[in-house]
Amino acid sequence: MNKTINQKAWWLILPVLVLVAFNAFIPLMTVVNYSFQETFGNNQFFWEGTTWFEQVLNSDRFHAAFLRQMLFTAMIIVIEVPLGIAVALTMPKKGPWVSVCLVLMALPLLIPWNVVGAMWNIFALPDIGLLGYTLNSMGIDYNFTQQPVSAWITTVVMDVWHWTSLVVLLCYAGLSSIPDAYYQAASIDGASKWAVFRYIQLPKMNRVLTIAVLLRFMDSFMIYTEPFVLTGGGPGNTTTFLSIDLVKMALGQFDLGPAAAMSLIYFLVVLLICWTFYTIMTRDEVN
Amino acid sequence: MAKIEFKNIRHAYPAPPGQPTVYALEEINQIWEDGGAYALLGPSGCGKTTLLNIISGLLIPSEGSVYFDGKDMTSLPTTERHIAQVFQFPVVYDTMSVYDNLAFPLRNRNVPENKIKERVHAIAEMLELTDSLKNRASGLTADGKQKISLGRGLVREDVKVIMFDEPLTVIDPHLKWLLRSKLKELHQQLRVTMIYVTHDQTEALTFADQVVVMYEGKVVQVGTPVDLFMSPQHTFVGNFIGSPGMNVLPGEIKNGQVSYHSHVIELTQNYDKIPEGKTEIGVRPEFIRFDSSGFPVNLERVEDLGRYQIATVKHAEDMIKILVPEEQEIPSENPRIVFDPEKTHLYRNNWMVE
Amino acid sequence: MAIELKAVTKNVGAEAHIYETSLMLKPGVFNILLGTTLSGKTSLMRLMAGLDKPSTGEVWFDGQNVTKVPVQKRSVAMVYQAFINYPNLTVFDNIASPLKVAGVSESELKDRVHKFADLLKLTPMLNRRPSELSGGQQQRTALARALAKGADLVLLDEPLANLDYKLREELREELPKIFAGTGATVVYATSEPLEALMLGGYTATLSKGSVVQYGETPVIYRNPSTLESAKVFSEPPINIAKVEKQDGFVRLSDSVQWEVSEKLRSLPDGKYTMGVRAFHLLPSGSGVKVLGEIQIAELSGSESIIRMTVEGNQWVSVAHGTHNYAIGTHAEFFFDPNNCYFFDQKGRSITA
Numbered sequence: 003m004n005k006t007i008n009q010k011a012w013w014l015i016l017p018v019l020v021l022v023a024f025n026a027f028i029p030l031m032t033v034v035n036y037s038f039q040e041t042f043g044n045n046q047f048f049w050e051g052t053t054w055f056e057q058v059l060n061s062d063r064f065h066a067a068f069l070r071q072m073l074f075t076a077m078i079i080v081i082e083v084p085l086g087i088a089v090a091l092t093m094p095k096k097g098p099w100v101s102v103c104l105v106l107m108a109l110p111l112l113i114p115w116n117v118v119g120a121m122w123n124i125f126a127l128p129d130i131g132l133l134g135y136t137l138n139s140m141g142i143d144y145n146f147t148q149q150p151v152s153a154w155i156t157t158v159v160m161d162v163w164h165w166t167s168l169v170v171l172l173c174y175a176g177l178s179s180i181p182d183a184y185y186q187a188a189s190i191d192g193a194s195k196w197a198v199f200r201y202i203q204l205p206k207m208n209r210v211l212t213i214a215v216l217l218r219f220m221d222s223f224m225i226y227t228e229p230f231v232l233t234g235g236g237p238g239n240t241t242t243f244l245s246i247d248l249v250k251m252a253l254g255q256f257d258l259g260p261a262a263a264m265s266l267i268y269f270l271v272v273l274l275i276c277w278t279f280y281t282i283m284t285r286d287e288v289n
Numbered sequence: 290m291a292k293i294e295f296k297n298i299r300h301a302y303p304a305p306p307g308q309p310t311v312y313a314l315e316e317i318n319q320i321w322e323d324g325g326a327y328a329l330l331g332p333s334g335c336g337k338t339t340l341l342n343i344i345s346g347l348l349i350p351s352e353g354s355v356y357f358d359g360k361d362m363t364s365l366p367t368t369e370r371h372i373a374q375v376f377q378f379p380v381v382y383d384t385m386s387v388y389d390n391l392a393f394p395l396r397n398r399n400v401p402e403n404k405i406k407e408r409v410h411a412i413a414e415m416l417e418l419t420d421s422l423k424n425r426a427s428g429l430t431a432d433g434k435q436k437i438s439l440g441r442g443l444v445r446e447d448v449k450v451i452m453f454d455e456p457l458t459v460i461d462p463h464l465k466w467l468l469r470s471k472l473k474e475l476h477q478q479l480r481v482t483m484i485y486v487t488h489d490q491t492e493a494l495t496f497a498d499q500v501v502v503m504y505e506g507k508v509v510q511v512g513t514p515v516d517l518f519m520s521p522q523h524t525f526v527g528n529f530i531g532s533p534g535m536n537v538l539p540g541e542i543k544n545g546q547v548s549y550h551s552h553v554i555e556l557t558q559n560y561d562k563i564p565e566g567k568t569e570i571g572v573r574p575e576f577i578r579f580d581s582s583g584f585p586v587n588l589e590r591v592e593d594l595g596r597y598q599i600a601t602v603k604h605a606e607d608m609i610k611i612l613v614p615e616e617q618e619i620p621s622e623n624p625r626i627v628f629d630p631e632k633t634h635l636y637r638n639n640w641m642v643e
Numbered sequence: 644m645a646i647e648l649k650a651v652t653k654n655v656g657a658e659a660h661i662y663e664t665s666l667m668l669k670p671g672v673f674n675i676l677l678g679t680t681l682s683g684k685t686s687l688m689r690l691m692a693g694l695d696k697p698s699t700g701e702v703w704f705d706g707q708n709v710t711k712v713p714v715q716k717r718s719v720a721m722v723y724q725a726f727i728n729y730p731n732l733t734v735f736d737n738i739a740s741p742l743k744v745a746g747v748s749e750s751e752l753k754d755r756v757h758k759f760a761d762l763l764k765l766t767p768m769l770n771r772r773p774s775e776l777s778g779g780q781q782q783r784t785a786l787a788r789a790l791a792k793g794a795d796l797v798l799l800d801e802p803l804a805n806l807d808y809k810l811r812e813e814l815r816e817e818l819p820k821i822f823a824g825t826g827a828t829v830v831y832a833t834s835e836p837l838e839a840l841m842l843g844g845y846t847a848t849l850s851k852g853s854v855v856q857y858g859e860t861p862v863i864y865r866n867p868s869t870l871e872s873a874k875v876f877s878e879p880p881i882n883i884a885k886v887e888k889q890d891g892f893v894r895l896s897d898s899v900q901w902e903v904s905e906k907l908r909s910l911p912d913g914k915y916t917m918g919v920r921a922f923h924l925l926p927s928g929s930g931v932k933v934l935g936e937i938q939i940a941e942l943s944g945s946e947s948i949i950r951m952t953v954e955g956n957q958w959v960s961v962a963h964g965t966h967n968y969a970i971g972t973h974a975e976f977f978f979d980p981n982n983c984y985f986f987d988q989k990g991r992s993i994t995a
Contacts, residue, residue, distance in 0.1 A: 183376040186347060189367050190374055191441055192397040201382045201393070332807050333778070461680050462834050466879050466959075470950050474939045477970055488807045495941035495948060515965055518944030529809060531945060575945060593861040594840045596922040596961075615922075 030269075036262035054263035064264060066239065067247040068271075074154075074243060075222045078161045082218055083211065085162065086169025091203070093174055104174075107167045119231025122160040126232075146233065150240035153233050157241055160228060165221070169214045176210035177203060212283040216276060223272055244268055291357040291371070291449035291482055293321040293344065298353035300339055313339045314350070315506045321499070323358070324480040326473070328497035330487060332529070336506040337486050338454070344484065345452060346370050357449060371449040373442025375456045379434030383427040387418060390426045391440045398445070408444045415475065416440050432464045439472075443479070453485040457492060472496060490530050494518075502526050518573075519632065524639045527571050533599060533610045536577070540570040540635065547635065550605050552584040555630045558643070569636040574599065574612040576629035579620050583627035591619055602626065644705055644718070644795035644828045645670040646691060651700030653686055660686040662853040663700070668828060673819050673844030675860065676832045678875055683852040684832035688798045691830060692719045704796070720789035721798040724805055726781035728773040734760070734784050735769040741792035759787040762821055779810040786818075790825065797822065799831045803838070815841045836878045840864060848875040870990040873918050879948065881918045882958040886985075888912050893980070896954040901931045904980055906994060915993070916986045921948075923982040924960040930979035935960075937968040951976070 037054055039047040058064050093103050113121075128134035128145045137144040146152040180202060188198045226245035229235065235242035235250070242250070248268065252261035300314040314336045321327055329337040342348035343355060346367040354363040362370055382390050391409045400408075413419045416436045421429065426437055435456055442451045453472070457465045473496055476483050485496050493500050494514040502510045502517065502525070510522040521527035527535030540549045545561045547554045549570055579600075586602035586609065600611045600619050611626065613619055635642050646668045653661040661683050668674045676684045689695040690702060693714035701710045709717060720741075728737050738756045747755065760766045763783040773781050782802060789797055799818075803811040819842055822829050833839055839846050839860055846864075847857040848871075855872040856863055867873035873881050887894045889912050894900040903910075926949070935951030935958065942948075947966040950959050953976070960976055968974055985993050 181378065183378060183380050186345075186367070186374065187376065187380040187438070187441075190345075190372065191394040192368055193393070194397065197393075197397060201384060205382075205384045332809060462878065463679055463880065470939050470941065470948075473941055474970065477939070488809075490808060491943060494943035514942055514944030516944075532812060534809075592841065592843065594837065595861070595864050596920070 033262045033265050036258050037266050040259055050259060054259040055267065058260050058264045058267060063247070064267075067242055067244050070240075070242065071223060071244045074158070074225070075219060077158050078165070078222050079215060079218055081158070081162050082166045082169050083215060086166050086214065087173050087207070087211075089166065089170045090173035090177055091199070093170070095178065104171070107170050107174075110164050110167050111171075113164070115227035116231050118160065118164050119228040122156065122163075122228075123232050126156050148237055150237060153237060153241050157229050157232060160232060161222065161225070164228070165218060168217065172210040172214045173207055176207035180206045208283075212280065215283075216280060219279065220272060220276060223275075292323040292359075293319075293450065293482065294356040294359070295319045296354050296356065298340075298343065298350045298355065300336075300343065300348070300350045300352070313506055314343075317353070317508055319501070319508065319511065321482070321484075324482055326476045326483045326485070326496060326498045328485045328487065328493035328500045329503060330490060330493040330500050330529070331503035332488055335503040337503050340503070341452060341454060341484065341486050344450070345372055345374055371445075371447045372452060373439075373445065373448045373450070374452045374454065375435060375438045375442065377455045377458045379431055379438055379459070381426040381429070381434045381437050383425075385426055386422065387413075387424055387426050387429070387437060388422040390437050391418075391422075391444050394441050394445050405444075408446075412440050412443045415443070415478070416471070431459045432461070432468050435460065435468065436471075439475075443475070448481060450482045450484060453483070453487075455487050455489075456485075457487075457489075469495060490532070494530070500530075502529065504529075520634060520641070521571065522641045524569065524571060524636050527573070527634075531573055531575075533574050533612075535571050535573045536607075536609050537636070538570045538572070538607050538609065540568045542566060542568050542635070549584075554628055554633065556633055556635075557630045560635065560642075563635070563642055567637075568642070569639070570628075570633060571636050571641075572628045572633040574610040576632040577609065577611045577626050578629075579611070579613075579624055580627045581625050583625040585623060585625050588619065588621065588624050645703075646796060646828060646830075647703040648687075648690065648697075649701040649703060651690055651697035651702065653690060653695060654698045660852055661690070661697075662851075664853050665700075666847060666854050666857060668830065668847075669845050670828050671826050673822065673829045673831060673842055675839045675842055675844060675846040676830060676849055677834070677836065677839045677846050678832075678849030679834055682849040682875070684834075684849055685800055686852070687849070687854075688721070688800055688830060688832060691796065692721055692798055693717045718793075718795040719798065720792040720794035720796075721800065722782070722785045722789050722802045724801040726773070726778060726785060726805070728781060728784050728788070730773055733770050733772055734765055734776070737773070737784050738765075738787045738791050741788060745792075755791060759790050762790070763787045778806055779814070782806060782814070786821070790821070793825075793827075795827055797825075797827045797829045799829065801832050801834070804833075811838075819843060836864075836876050839876070846876075848872040850875055866992070866994075867918075867984060868992050870916055870918065870984075870986040870992075873984055873986075873992075877918075877920055879921045879959045879961060881920050881984075882924055882953075882956065883916060883918050884954065884956045884958075885914065886917045887914050893917075895931075895933070899931065899933055899954060901980055907985060910993060914988060916988075916990070918984040918986065919978050919982060921959045921961040924958060924976050924978045925962050926960065926966045926974065926976055928977040928979070930977050933976050933978070934973055935976050937970060937972050937974060939970060940966065940968045942967060949974075949976075 038050060040050045094100055125131045126134045126146050128138050134144060144152050146156040184202050185198065188202055193201070224245055225243055226249070229241050229243060230246055233241045235246045248261055248264055251257050251264065295317045298314065298317040299312055301310045301312045304310050317340070329340060331337050339348065343350050346362070346365060349364055354361050356362060357370065382393060385393065388409055391412060392405045395405045395408060413422055416439065418436055418440065421433065426434065429437070442448055457468060460468055469492060485493065487493050498513065499511060500514060500517055501508055504525045510517060510526045517526055517530050521530065521535060524535070524537050527537065538549055540547055540554065542560055542563055542565050547556055547560060547568065547570065554570060584604065586604045588600060589603050589608070590601040592599045596615050598613045598615070598619065600613055602609050602611060602624065648664055648666045650663050650665050651661060652659065652663050676687060678684050690697050693709070693712060697710065701708050703709065704717065729740065732740065735756055738759055739752055742752045742755060757766070760769055763786060765780065765783055765787060768776060768780055773784065776784065786802065803814055806814070815838060831842060843860050845858060846860040848855045848863060850871045855875065856868045863872070864876050867876060884895055888903060888907065888910060891903050892900045893903055933953045935953045938950040938952065940947055940949045942965050946961055946963050948959065948961050949966065949968060952958070987993055
């Protein structure tokens with residue numbers, strides 16, 4: 003009944019602290035370590051200072067991957083957020099269909115990333131995939147393994163298919179927290195559907211939309227498995243996003259130094275954009 | 290402005306299969322005059338909100354019709370009924386300024402902007418909101434927000450009925466007084482039909498010209514506050530209105546005389562034509578006084594409520610409450626009480642007999 | 644239990660929620676904290692309960708400093724404005740929960756639950772869950788649980804605020820009786836003066852984060868020590884005006900003045916504030932006559948509430964019977980100077 007003040011409760015979060023330490027902090031420190039040194043194996047390290055950082059920041063390869071990444075993230079947010087809102091608005095608010103819709107919506111989120119990639123790979127194959135074959139038989143020249151445009155469209159559509167549900171569920175939660183009185187008042191005020199959306203639903207969804215955009219931004223910025231399975235970053239390098247590029251560099255070429263430096267830059271970029279974005283989105287509420 | 294008429298209205302919410310239909314609202318036939326201030330008063334679950342929703346069009350009654358000025362409104366949607374409503378929890382459009390909130394219903398109806406400006410300023414003046422017109426509506430206090438909700442109704446010239454659904458629930462007690470008087474004042478200025486739903490007798494009685502008392506889905510009495518106070522038609526009304534409520538005591542009618550535990554109770558009204566037998570005597574605490582000519586009671590308790598005292602006395606097994614003015618002394622030895630003969634009523638099966 | 648706050652303060656961030664307050668509550672009775680929202684009632688209760696620690700000062704229970712004792716080690720029960728029960732437990736189990744924690748034997752537990760259920764008229768609902776109860780019954784369950792805990796200190800934070808008017812009236816009457824036999828010290832927060840009067844006991848008036856006055860409820864009502872205390876303990880708001888005492892007269896305006904009463908004769912001449920409650924400003928009677936410009940008259944059947952402007956002040960009269968006035972008309976009202984309170988420039992009463 004009463005709120006308890008008990009300092010012992012801190013011990014309960016100890017396992018999490020240990021986990022986070024292993025999971026995040028120690029690897030991060032390893033990366034920092036690599037990013038300033040050169041190694042040729044055998045645990046021998048040579049101090050390199052900021053060389054790797056300069057090299058990465060000046061490389062055309064990084065610029066290209068970064069631009070592709072920005073373009074991809076921008077595209078999926080521009081598509082997924084409005085689409086998610088639209089779907090959430092059409093979902094029923096009460097009755098037996100609510101749970102059916104929610105389960106259907108949650109389904110794509112439950113599928114592992116590599117399975118999604120594999121599914122879409124097969125689905126879109128121009129010769130035997132349902133999508134690829136249908137498109138080609140309709141006279142549309144489509145081959146995602148050869149044409150950059152087809153590869154991009156397929157990757158974006160796959161991400162939209164996989165993640166719009168998340169935006170839908172968040173928006174739906176936001177919408178269902180609006181009391182009925184608001185809708186009644188709006189109908190008495192003669193508000194159009196658009197006005198209801200603009201002045202009631204959108205402002206009340208403000209918070210969840212911030213979260214949705216942040217989540218989608220971070221996730222898409224770090225996307226790896228799905229395009230890797232679908233296109234392998236190709237054709238050429240056309241769908242090589244930052245993570246794929248990083249792995250290619252670190253594991254494919256074993257350039258640990260530049261890869262570590264790139265990781266850190268990558269991490270700082272995500273942090274910076276998230277912070278800027280969050281500050282802008284929540285600025286209104288502070289006033 | 291509109292006269293509201295209810296013809297054979299009845300409503301039942303869908304019952305689970307196999308169970309009998311329960312009417313949330315029993316048959317209602319009422320005519321509410323144009324420009325009146327009405328209050329729907331009753332405890333939770335008495336059907337007052339159901340009736341309100343029927344008027345506003347949020348609910349279509351299972352039987353009967355509603356007329357505004359003789360026009361059948363029963364199945365018309367809310368938007369076409371020319372009504373406005375103030376809800377229990379203030380509804381404001383958070384992202385808009387106070388001005389834009391007030392202008393919103395007019396903009397939705399394509400009223401020209403100069404006309405809007407004129408109306409909004411006039412209403413803001415009335416509601417004492419002029420100084421905050423430029424502020425964000427979300428920053429206002431609860432009473433300010435309720436004023437905006439009301440204002441959005443008042444700006445529209447087509448509004449015929451304004452409804453209030455327990456509008457003072459979230460308002461600080463000290464501000465309740467001010468806002469309530471403001472509503473009453475606005476009604477007297479504008480003479481638009483107003484309907485006020487509440488469980489609080491003080492709010493209902495002070496606001497309305499006509500109070501509709503509801504109990505278990507039925508309208509038990511419609512009357513002016515004075516009617517309800519002086520001659521409650523049902524013991525429920527007697528108890529619900531007034532604080533403390535009416536005393537209801539067992540009595541008997543015999544030979545044209547009313548007695549309470551063998552004490553004859555003097556009454557001005559003639560009960561010759563009433564069949565003899567058991568009855569209930571209803572008398573308000575305000576209309577009992579200590580007097581040596583009355584019957585004896587035991588003084589149980591006296592509560593000092595500042596402006597008056599409430600004495601609780603016992604006779605036989607009955608507890609009787611008496612309201613005594615602040616300065617008056619209560620006899621501590623052998624107290625006797627009398628009922629005001631004009632203001633004491635008789636009831637049978639809870640309904641008043643005359 | 645005797646509870647004493649010794650010079651406690653509570654700051655949250657840079658904001659002071661409680662200014663330095665000392666208060667010794669009367670043990671074993673109903674103690675009422677009366678004040679408007681944000682006057683510090685809840686903050687003070689949380690300090691008593693031990694849910695918050697005071698920024699400075701000490702809390703003493705029965706002569707022991709308990710400032711650092713955590714809430715679960717203090718013998719405290721609390722009931723809130725919102726109806727808080729365990730939603731998935733029956734009424735019986737809800738009431739029994741503190742007894743189970745205390746390790747009471749099965750048979751005694753049953754007896755005690757039934758005793759409290761009986762006291763709060765919950766016996767027929769013992770097998771129901773909170774969601775199947777009305778608001779009044781839910782709050783009764785919460786109260787029964789607080790009783791079952793057998794705590795020495797029971798804190799009730801506006802427990803009736805969310806209930807229907809008539810239910811509130813009923814419970815207000817029952818509450819002091821229910822707690823009377825337990826010996827517990829009850830602290831009851833409310834913002835309604837009438838509620839305080841109905842509950843009786845002792846009242847502390849609160850304003851802006853500090854206790855203004857403490858004593859027997861009717862005594863505090865009739866003898867406010869400050870203007871602030873009079874304001875807090877008046878509903879409708881007390882009628883206030885600036886007056887001047889000069890040459891044996893009290894002057895409200897050029898046209899309204901009266902001879903100084905015996906009590907005030909020894910006061911030095913000067914400016915004072917007077918307050919007269921709405922119930923003492925009447926449309927008929929004797930005493931000082933004022934002219935009011937009517938703003939609105941509200942008639943409730945048994946009484947009339949008339950708002951008006953008197954000599955530039957917003958005043959209100961509450962009178963028995965029906966007195967109707969049209970808006971904007973002028974009417975005479977009367978008050979007896981003996982019913983007035985007078986306060987000096989600093990707001991301290993000069994009559995009390």
